[in-house]
Amino acid sequence: MNLQAVRAIYVFEMARTFRTIAQSIISPVLSTSLYFIVFGTAIGSRIDQVEGVSYGAFIVPGLIMLTVLTQSIANASFGIYFPKFIGTIYELLSAPASFLEITAGYVLAAATKSFMIGLIILVTAFFFVDLQILHPIWMLTFLVLTCLSFSLFGFIIGIWAQNFEQLQLIPLLAVTPLVFLGGAFYSITMLPEGWQAVSLFNPVVYLVSGFRWSFFGQADVALVWSIIAILGFTGACILTIGWIFKTGWRIRA
Amino acid sequence: MPTPILSVDALNKTYDGGFVALDNVSLEIMEGEILALLGPNGAGKTTLISAICGIVQPTSGRVTVGGFDTQSQYRGARDLIGLVPQEINLEPFEKVINTVRFSRGLFGKPRDDAKIEQILRQLSLWDKKDNAIRELSGGMKRRVLIAKALSHEPRVLFLDEPTAGVDVELRRDMWEIVRALSDSGVTIILTTHYIEEAEAMADRVGVINKGQILLVEEKAALMARMGQKELRIDLNKKIDAIPEELADRDVELSDDGQRLIYRYDTRAERTGIVRLLSALQAAGLSVADVETKQSSLEEIFVGLLQDQEEGVAP
Ligand SMILES: Nc1ncnc2c1ncn2[C@@H]1O[C@H](COP(=O)(O)OP(=O)(O)OP(=O)(O)O)[C@@H](O)[C@H]1O
Ligand SMILES: [Mg+2]
Numbered sequence: 001m002n003l004q005a006v007r008a009i010y011v012f013e014m015a016r017t018f019r020t021i022a023q024s025i026i027s028p029v030l031s032t033s034l035y036f037i038v039f040g041t042a043i044g045s046r047i048d049q050v051e052g053v054s055y056g057a058f059i060v061p062g063l064i065m066l067t068v069l070t071q072s073i074a075n076a077s078f079g080i081y082f083p084k085f086i087g088t089i090y091e092l093l094s095a096p097a098s099f100l101e102i103t104a105g106y107v108l109a110a111a112t113k114s115f116m117i118g119l120i121i122l123v124t125a126f127f128f129v130d131l132q133i134l135h136p137i138w139m140l141t142f143l144v145l146t147c148l149s150f151s152l153f154g155f156i157i158g159i160w161a162q163n164f165e166q167l168q169l170i171p172l173l174a175v176t177p178l179v180f181l182g183g184a185f186y187s188i189t190m191l192p193e194g195w196q197a198v199s200l201f202n203p204v205v206y207l208v209s210g211f212r213w214s215f216f217g218q219a220d221v222a223l224v225w226s227i228i229a230i231l232g233f234t235g236a237c238i239l240t241i242g243w244i245f246k247t248g249w250r251i252r253a
Numbered sequence: 254m255p256t257p258i259l260s261v262d263a264l265n266k267t268y269d270g271g272f273v274a275l276d277n278v279s280l281e282i283m284e285g286e287i288l289a290l291l292g293p294n295g296a297g298k299t300t301l302i303s304a305i306c307g308i309v310q311p312t313s314g315r316v317t318v319g320g321f322d323t324q325s326q327y328r329g330a331r332d333l334i335g336l337v338p339q340e341i342n343l344e345p346f347e348k349v350i351n352t353v354r355f356s357r358g359l360f361g362k363p364r365d366d367a368k369i370e371q372i373l374r375q376l377s378l379w380d381k382k383d384n385a386i387r388e389l390s391g392g393m394k395r396r397v398l399i400a401k402a403l404s405h406e407p408r409v410l411f412l413d414e415p416t417a418g419v420d421v422e423l424r425r426d427m428w429e430i431v432r433a434l435s436d437s438g439v440t441i442i443l444t445t446h447y448i449e450e451a452e453a454m455a456d457r458v459g460v461i462n463k464g465q466i467l468l469v470e471e472k473a474a475l476m477a478r479m480g481q482k483e484l485r486i487d488l489n490k491k492i493d494a495i496p497e498e499l500a501d502r503d504v505e506l507s508d509d510g511q512r513l514i515y516r517y518d519t520r521a522e523r524t525g526i527v528r529l530l531s532a533l534q535a536a537g538l539s540v541a542d543v544e545t546k547q548s549s550l551e552e553i554f555v556g557l558l559q560d561q562e563e564g565v566a567p
Contacts, residue, residue: 002328008358015351087342091401094306095359096331248310253268253303 005097009105010112013079017113024113025120028067032121035063036128039185050187051218056129060122061212062184068118068143069150069179069204073171076110076154081161084251093252099245103238107155111147118143132215139214145230146207152237159241159250178204183212188220203229256320257281258333258440259305259409264314266297266304266464274300276464278314282442284408287435288469289451290444291554292461298444299339301461302411306336318409332360335407339414339444341394345387349378352386353400360405372403376430392423399430410434412443416450428454448554460557467557476547477519484526486513486533487542498536502529 017024040056047055083089092102125131133139161167182204188196199205200221210226213219219226244251259282266275274297282288290298303309305316307327315322321329344352353369373379376396381389386397395415402410412431416424431454435441445451451458452472459469468475491510502525505514513533517524533540 002361004361004363005359008355011358012347012351012355016346019346082344086344087338087340088344090303090306090308090336090338090342091356091359093308094331094334094336096328096361097359098328252307253309 002095002097002101005095005101006105006108009102010109013106013109014112017075017109025117028071028117029120029124032063032067032124033128035059036125040128050190051216053216053218054129057131058187058212058216059185060125060129060131061215062179062182062208063125064118064121064143065146065182065204065208065211066179066184067121068114068146069175069207070171071114071117072110072147072150073154073157073175075113076107076151077158077161077167077171079106079110080155080158081167084159089251099242102245103152103155103241107148107151110151110154111144114151115143115147118147134217135214139211142207142211142214142226142230145234146211149230149234149237152234152241156237156240156244159244162250178202179208183208183220203233206230255283258284258319259442260317261301261305262315262317264301264304264316265312266300266309267312274464275304275311275314278461278464278466280459280466280469282409282440284440285435285438286456287431287441287443287454288457288459289455289472290442290459290461291446291448291451292444293446293558296461297464298461299413300464302336302413302442302444306334306411307331332405333408335402335405335410337395337398337402337410337412337415339417341391341398343386343394343397346385348383348385349373349389349397349400350382352397353404356401357404362405368406369404372400375433376400377426392419395419403434407439409440409442412441414444414446416445416447424450460554462558462561465561467561475553481516481552482519483546484515484517484529485544485546486515486540487511487544488513489539489541492538496536496538498532499529502532504529 036056036059039059044055044059049055050058080089083092095102157170158167161169181199182202183199184204188199188205188209191199206221206226206229209220210223210230213223213226243249259280261278261280264275264278265273267273276297278297278301290301292298300309304311305318305323307323311324315324316330317323318330319333321327321333323330347355350369350373353373354364357369358364370379373382376399378393378396378400381393386394389397395418399412399415415431416427419427428450431441431443443450443454455472457469458472458475460467488511492506493510495504495506495513499513503515506512507514515526515529517526
């Protein structure tokens with residue numbers, strides 16, 4: 001194992017994060033605060049409790065997921081797209097490092113950043129709503145797994161993208177709708193039956209459900225399915241990346 | 254027979270579009286030598302280096318570095334290799350010292366600030382170590398690329414056109430740096446368009462064109478083997494035309510009528526010099542001075558490319 005390489009990439013990427021720390025953190029905190037004000041306070045005051053939880057508190061896990069997903073994808077995809085774009089990828093390709101080591105460096109750095117942002121939003125939430133976390137260890141586990149798996153997914157997008165438009169495309173076209181329709185702002189049990197069935201094909205439902213369970217002890221789907229979904233997604237991403245490095249798809253001519 | 258540090262065996266590369274960039278390239282390089290790869294634009298120099306270093310996936314063939322197969326034992330092979338790419342690929346906002354440290358770490362070496370300092374000083378970059386890359390001049394950026402390649406103490410260094418776009422003075426500096434590296438035992442493969450560069454630095458010269466290696470030879474032997482020599486005879490008295498006695502001797506008269514020029518092949522059994530001299534005597538010309546000049550690599554190079562064009566084996 002070339003752990004030095006993992007470390008070097010991680011340190012290098014984290015340095016970039018800290019150089020731009022203000023914009024990295026201000027924007028997610030600001031937009032989440034707006035969500036709290038609009039949904040939690042203005043609209044929430046007209047909505048009854050959802051599953052015994054005030055609406056303002058109910059949306060916290062979904063909001064954190066929304067931000068963490070988008071951030072993970074954005075960070076990791078940019079992290080590997082940028083060296084491709086400016087040409088410094090030659091060094092990664094010529095280094096005595098395996099795909100696992102290179103991926104680990106970038107993905108861990110991206111996941112760290114989105115994890116920090118997730119925590120910051122959680123702290124912000126305490127300023128707006130009364131919040132309790134029933135299963136803190138599970139909460140952190142879900143958060144970490146989500147950061148990791150979606151950073152892996154972002155890494156793939158960064159390799160796939162051949163220009164900046166494509167880099168934005170997937171988060172915009174796929175991820176945001178999936179998250180919004182994934183029960184971030186409602187319980188899918190509130191949907192008509194047909195739509196409930198459709199929702200079960202949305203992987204984000206399982207993430208949000210499991211994550212919300214760790215806060216309030218109630219889930220839309222069984223906890224075990226949430227865990228299977230997130231582990232399955234992680235596994236699929238790792239296999240894809242392995243295949244990419246083996247074939248050199250979009251990185252090696 | 255010492256084993257070569259780098260051995261390329263029947264390497265082929267066909268790019269996705271079907272373009273054949275490397276056509277059965279074989280090459281061996283001994284430890285400590287400096288090999289210059291010469292070739293026109295698009296000859297396949299960068300492709301060859303990229304295929305050895307893992308940036309381009311070879312279509313077929315085998316490469317070993319220090320005995321390690323670059324595909325199946327890539328870690329062992331790449332540990333030994335440093336690469337200075339042709340393009341200036343650097344992160345504009347990063348500090349010089351951080352990018353160099355990054356390279357060392359990426360290649361699996363523990364942090365060693367003394368080593369990094371030594372490299373940056375050697376390349377006259379120490380003053381700039383805390384500057385962002387975008388604040389450097391082009392020549393400095395190229396030296397940063399060299400520093401990155403040297404950061405993990407490679408035994409084989411590839412320099413892809415290290416002196417492209419570099420001023421004359423800096424080019425001399427580069428040559429010095431390359432020589433110093435070579436003296437310290439690093440094997441160097443460099444590509445260049447500047448024939449005087451190959452002539453000044455290389456132990457051996459390889460000529461590549463259209464993905465084929467046309468030849469690889471000791472520089473001195475190459476020049477002697479392929480070399481045409483020019484015999485220049487300065488006359489005591491100006492003449493208006495070549496005298497009859499010399500008519501079939503293939504000489505040229507300079508414009509000022511003061512000098513006869515005779516080209517001959519050092520490989521030939523008879524150079525014809527003796528007969529030329531006696532013909533001179535017969536024509537009653539008296540000789541003030543004689544000088545011979547070896548043709549440059551450039552002339553050899555152009556000749557080789559023409560031969561390939563016409564389908565003549567070198
Ligand atoms: N990624 C690629 N896809 C398709 N063709 C390529 C690719 N890279 C290089 N080529 C082609 O391969 C040939 C060799 O290119 P290469 O860069 O190896 O030349 P070179 O000898 O380094 O030239 P130069 O002196 O201009 O740097 C060129 O015709 C080039 O167009
Ligand atoms: Mg080139």
